[in-house]
Amino acid sequence: MQRTNFSELAPCSIARTLDVIGEPWSPLILRDVWAGFSRFEQLQADLGISRKVLTERLNHLVDEGVLERRPYDRRPRHEYVLTEKGTELVDMLMVMTRWGDKWLAGEAGPPVLYRHHACGEISSADLRCAHCGETMHANDVDLLPGPGSAR
Template identity: 45%
Template sequence: MALPRTYESQNCSIARSLEIVGDRWTMLVVRAAFEGVRRFDDFQDVLGVARNVLTDRLSRLCDEGILRRVPYQDRPERFEYRLTRKGVELWPTMMSLMAWGDRHYAPDGPPTLIGHRGCPGTLTANFTCDACGASLGPADVEPRPGPGR
């Protein structure tokens, strides 16, 4: 039996959150936005997602206030998609999900390490740098190739 798409009958913040971000393509769009992808064609190139699926996910993320559309060209009118504050708040969740996947589904080691920008250290489970101890957020880090790449 398939699960329903919405969970109105459940008084549960996890279920309500999954209504918004519980789809594979949605989370991969958010991941790409954290990696600096901004334009529709770039999202499509990076993700290999069908245009209609990408259009749907970008629209939904904008409707939910996770991304915002910012014009960058008038003729023809074109937009970039940028994370909002609400979207940036997904960063700890994304990093925790990545670490969980690294532990359980990366037999050759993590494909990507999250490095402390300007420092040789990497992100710990406590969102600090393992080299210098600084607290880290999304603006402080950069992806680096890991051993499983």
């Protein structure tokens, strides 16, 4: 099946990001690798994904520099670890988790809690301005053409 290359539609960072993780399995694979499932068999068992699809997604994430493949025994077996690029994608997934916990968790509440290493408290990811440190939401910003804009 031919994938749509969203980054060719317009110069857009969201479209470029979707080219890397815009299908449903990739964010779940990243979540699992972050949670400690680093081997193919572990990922397949946790996700219930076919070997073919998992192989394709892992290869794509490695090719994109989001995951690194490392051998773990003499046979050609590998484990997968997040790169710096992949870890920053997990940061984005943490913000998605906050939204899902707020709007979709229901009465049962969130399925996972996050304990912050620095303070030891249960918390959630929050968007903050990199310049002033204030919280940052969609209604708090103006969209301006950037240096990579075609406009």
